[in-house]
Amino acid sequence: MTSPGSPTTAPVGTGSTASELFDSVLRYSNELFRGNREILRESYIPARLPHREHQIRQVAEVFAPALKGDIPSNLLIYGKIGTGKTAVVAQVRQDIQRRSDLSAHITFVTVNCGNIDTPYSLLQTMGNTLAPREADRIPTGWSLDRVQSTMRQLMDARGGTLILILDEIDRLVAKSGDGVLYTLSQLNTELEEARLVIVGISNDLKFTNNLDARVRSRLNEEKILFPPYDAPQLQDILRDRAKEVFKDGVLDAGVIERCAAYAALENGDARRALALLRLAAEMAERDRAKRITADHVVKAKSRLEQDIIIECCRTLPPHCKVLLYAILQAYERRRGGVLTGEVYDGYARLSQRLGLQPLHARSISNYLSELENLGLIRATIVSRGRGGRTREIVVDVPISETMPALEEDPLLAPLGRPKSLNQTILTNFDNPGRTGPY
Ligand SMILES: Nc1ncnc2c1ncn2[C@@H]1O[C@H](COP(=O)(O)OP(=O)(O)OP(=O)(O)O)[C@@H](O)[C@H]1O
Ligand SMILES: [Mg+2]
Structure with a gap:
């Protein structure tokens, strides 16, 4: 609580120019922060991870055999989002890498499977991390077999244990299947000098259900669950x-x-x-x-x-985005609930304007249910007397921010705010509901 006599708000400069505003922002910008505000960003790894001491120890215990030249077990780490999985593994990796006596035997490759999600890019990334010289790097355009055998040679040339951390491993499997995991999980039978350990991290507790039984049992040698905080x-x-x-x-x-x-x-x-x-x-x-x-x-x-x-909204399928856009337009124009018939008409008009073949009413009805399930709109049944019943749709998102977000999709960009005055007049005519400064 605020104590009496100590105002929480400093006087704001009365200046009206941009320069005065910037001066005033700069004057106050350091009132709260000591210095580096990146400390609150996701990418920052703090020195201490409270309440994860047990999991840090468990991960370290799995890796420990590598220190004596033995092969550690493969490891799967599960837990809901934001439970510290990535941070814990990054910290154990850092601890090992800081000690030269340990890091001589162990090489880490961390791959975020959200970005690297094909067998080629995964094997290439592994190989390129191990390549001692620029000339040894694996280019794009080779056959997958050649990438795989080159990567294996690079591993053997380095020797020791390679710990491959596949963060968000479920995304790799969803995009490319489990073929590359099968290849990697049996690589130790082909390697002569080196050994491979796979650490998979996932927030999808059921993702192993989709794996080939052999891959599942090889990856699942050790398992650690991260509970929510x-x-x-x-x-x-x-x-x-x-x-x-x-x-x-x-x-x-x-x-x-x-x-x-x-x-x-x-x-x-x-x-x-x-x-x-x-x-x-x-x-x-x-x-x-x-x-x-x-x-x-x-x-x-x-x-x-x-x-x-x-x-x-950004991740909706294209027709669903057009439908939502039509709803927002109609809602803004009416300043209130819109009936489904009006929504269909608006959607069909926008689709034609964008050169799309409008979907049938049934598909649109499914999309309406999907938008409702996502909490973006609410639909209530209204009686229209002898005209039967229909649904009235109310919008549950901030229109002024959602419309520009939808317009970021190149498909919907032509519906966006016009850049020139001529366009302004045309678009306002075309789209009378859109108000505000252009
Ligand atoms: N015990 C902790 N102490 C300090 N910071 C933590 C702790 N656990 C998590 N964090 C921080 O919370 C954020 C999310 O953690 P992290 O990325 O490790 O989660 P995650 O389990 O990998 O989530 P996701 O499944 O979404 O990838 C990070 O910025 C991380 O530094
Ligand atoms: Mg993570």
């Missing part, structure tokens, strides 16, 4: 970071507790807790406040929820 654990994680990143006394009582409580309700996700704290600090800065208050956390939460909605 509870609210007091998240508080400890946040307090550690807050001490590093904020100046003394800028956090009101209750800020950390609130961030932790919200994130604990969202599956115990530490990433969410940190994002809330970071956004709350940004909200406080925007208000030129001298302290971060519980109110800033509330604002941060609603901003984060909006961001999630907008991200969800």
Whole structure:
């Protein structure tokens, strides 16, 4: 809480020019932070991972045989999002690499399968990490067999144990199947000097169900489950970071507790807790406040929820995006609920404008249910007397932010805000519901 006599808000400059505004922002930008605000970013690996001591030890125990030249077991790590899987493995890797007596025998390759999701790119990345010279690197365009045998030679030339960390391994399997995992899991029978250990990390607890039984049993030699964090654990994680990143006394009582409580309700996700704290600090800065208050956390939460909605809109299938766009247009024009007939007409008109063949009413009805399940719209049945019943649709997303997010898709870009005055007149005519400065 704010103590009496200590205002949380500093006087804002009355200047009206951009330069004066920037001066005022810079003046207050360091009120809250000690220095490096990257500490609150996801990519930062803190020196300590509270409440993951047990898992760090378990991972280290699995790797330990490599220190004596024995082959460690393959390992699968499971846990919901933001439970510290990537951070724990990165920390164990760092600890080993810091010690020259250990790192001589062990090489790590960490691959994020969200980006590298084909057998070729995976084997190429492994080979290129081991290539001692630029000339030994594996180019694109070789046959998969050649990449595989070159990678094996590079492994044998290096010797020791290669620990391959496949983060988000479920994405690799979803995109390319389990063929490359089969190849890798039997590589030790072909290697002469080197040994391979596979560490798979996944937040999809059921992903091994889709694996070939041999691959499943080879990967599953050791298994570690990361439980979600509870609210007091998240508080400890946040307090550690807050001490590093904020100046003394800028956090009101209750800020950390609130961030932790919200994130604990969202599956115990530490990433969410940190994002809330970071956004709350940004909200406080925007208000030129001298302290971060519980109110800033509330604002941060609603901003984060909006961001999630907008991200969800970006990933909809193309026709579903056009449909949502038509709903938003009609809703904005009417300033209230729209009937399904109107939505169909709007969707068909937009599809034609974009050169798309409109889908049948049945598919559109399915898409409407999908948008409702995602919480983007709400539909209620309304009676129209003798005209029967229809559905009235209400929008549950911020229109001013969702429309531009949809327009980012090149397919919908022609519907976007016009760049020139001529276009402005045309588009306003075409799209009378769109208001606001252009
Ligand atoms: N015990 C902890 N102490 C400090 N920070 C933590 C802890 N656990 C997680 N974090 C931080 O929370 C964020 C999310 O953690 P991490 O990326 O390891 O989660 P994850 O389990 O790999 O999630 P996902 O399944 O989504 O990949 C990171 O910024 C990480 O540094
Ligand atoms: Mg991760």
